[in-house]
Amino acid sequence: MNKEKFRFIQQKRSILRSLNKQEHSDVTQAGIGDDYSRLVLLDSELAVTEGLCLANALGTVTSDVIKQYNKLRLGGYQPFALTDTVMMLENDEKKMKKILRELSDLAKELHVDVVYGDTAISGIFKEPAVTVTMYGRKISQGEKNAKIKPDMDIVMCGQTGILGTLLRVRERKEELLTRYSEEYLRTAEQFDRLLLVKDQGDIAMACGSIYARHISTEGVYGALWELAEAGNVGLRISHDHIPIMQETIEICEFTGDDPYRIDGCGAALFVTADGGLLSDRLYEAGFEAAVIGRTTTGHDRVIIHDGEESFLTP
Incomplete structure (x- = not known):
């Protein structure tokens, strides 16, 4: 069995089935083939997606934030806010400022507000890592998440x-x-x-x-x-x-x-x-x-x- 197929099986059997059953009818979980969870509010619907990336010279922070944005837009949501956590091997203020500036500039370009941020010193990663959580409001109405049928x-x-x-x-x-x-x-x-x-x-x-x-x-x-x-x-x-x-x-x-x-x-x-x-x-x-x-x-x-x-x- 190749490692990709094992990853799919592991995600379905070991991860998704290990989660508690949902207690709230207005919450859906993300899963295979569905890139975000959804929270139905009193007057609208909120979607959440999250990603972790290593901050290196290739611009992976930018591309990973764009991926979170794209997932929400394709689901009919308008991203409006994000939170971030920056994890670094050591307390390098110059490098941290550079990462946060890149994140802030990108958020401004996407018209998304950075509403909360945190930093942590950790030896888990050899280079800085950034976790970004993005939130979007429902703007498009359609049959999204209706059952996929044959002959479509x-x-x-x-x-x-x-x-x-x-x-x-x-x-x-x-x-x-x-x-x-x-x-x-x-x-x-x-x-x-x-x-x-x-x-x-x-x-x-x-x-x-x-x-x-x-x-x-x-x-x-x-x-x-x-x-x-x-x-x-x-x-x-x-x-x-x-x-x-x-x-x-x-x-x-x-x-x-x-x-x-x-x-x-x-x-x-x-x-x-x-x-x-x-x-x-x-x-x-x-x-x-x-x-x-x-x-x-x-x-x-x-x-x-x-x-x-x-x-x-x-």
Whole structure:
């Protein structure tokens, strides 16, 4: 059993089933295929998501905060507040100020208030670590979290592997320059403009989408697996219809990575009855979008590439 499949089983059996049953009907828990918990207030609904990242020169604090923002926006929520905890190996005030300034500047750009922060000195991490909890108010009404059924369309919005490509350029630029020009890599370095989700989720809900999934660490194939797990359905996916940048393909060829399994922050999957309508509406709004497959009965997750069928694995 590979470690990814073991992680899914461990999360379902050891973590999710170990949690106490919910005592409140106005609270839902996050889980596989659902990126945030929800709190229903007297006059609105509140969603919460949390992430932990290591604060290094690659800008992972920025990308991880953007991921929390994207998860909420795709669910039809407007992020409005966040709290943070910074954990450091030693009391380095200069480094702490730099991290907090980056976090504060990003929050301002996202129109999110930093409402509470804490710091801790800990030897657990070799480099500074930041935990961010973000809160969002419900703004889009739709059938989100309705049951995913067989014979529904799967629409992908955005290009897969954008953040993964960006991080590889930052990590291995000197190596990449032995094959590619500075100008070519500069195009990939501008991928950071594609990381933020805007109103794609609102458009999807207006077109009848019942499920939205942010494509994150495990790439589009990981997101598809979790979609199938969340709906307890099978999949038939056309690999050739998955949107991807040529720079992502070529850089991953150089680094030996699978471009469909690297971080896809900024892209999303939607499940809807009419994928053609949704992809057209997204395209009209200026977003790359395509129908990449359908849900099926059973549990087979099939990828079709150049007429050949293979099975998706975790």
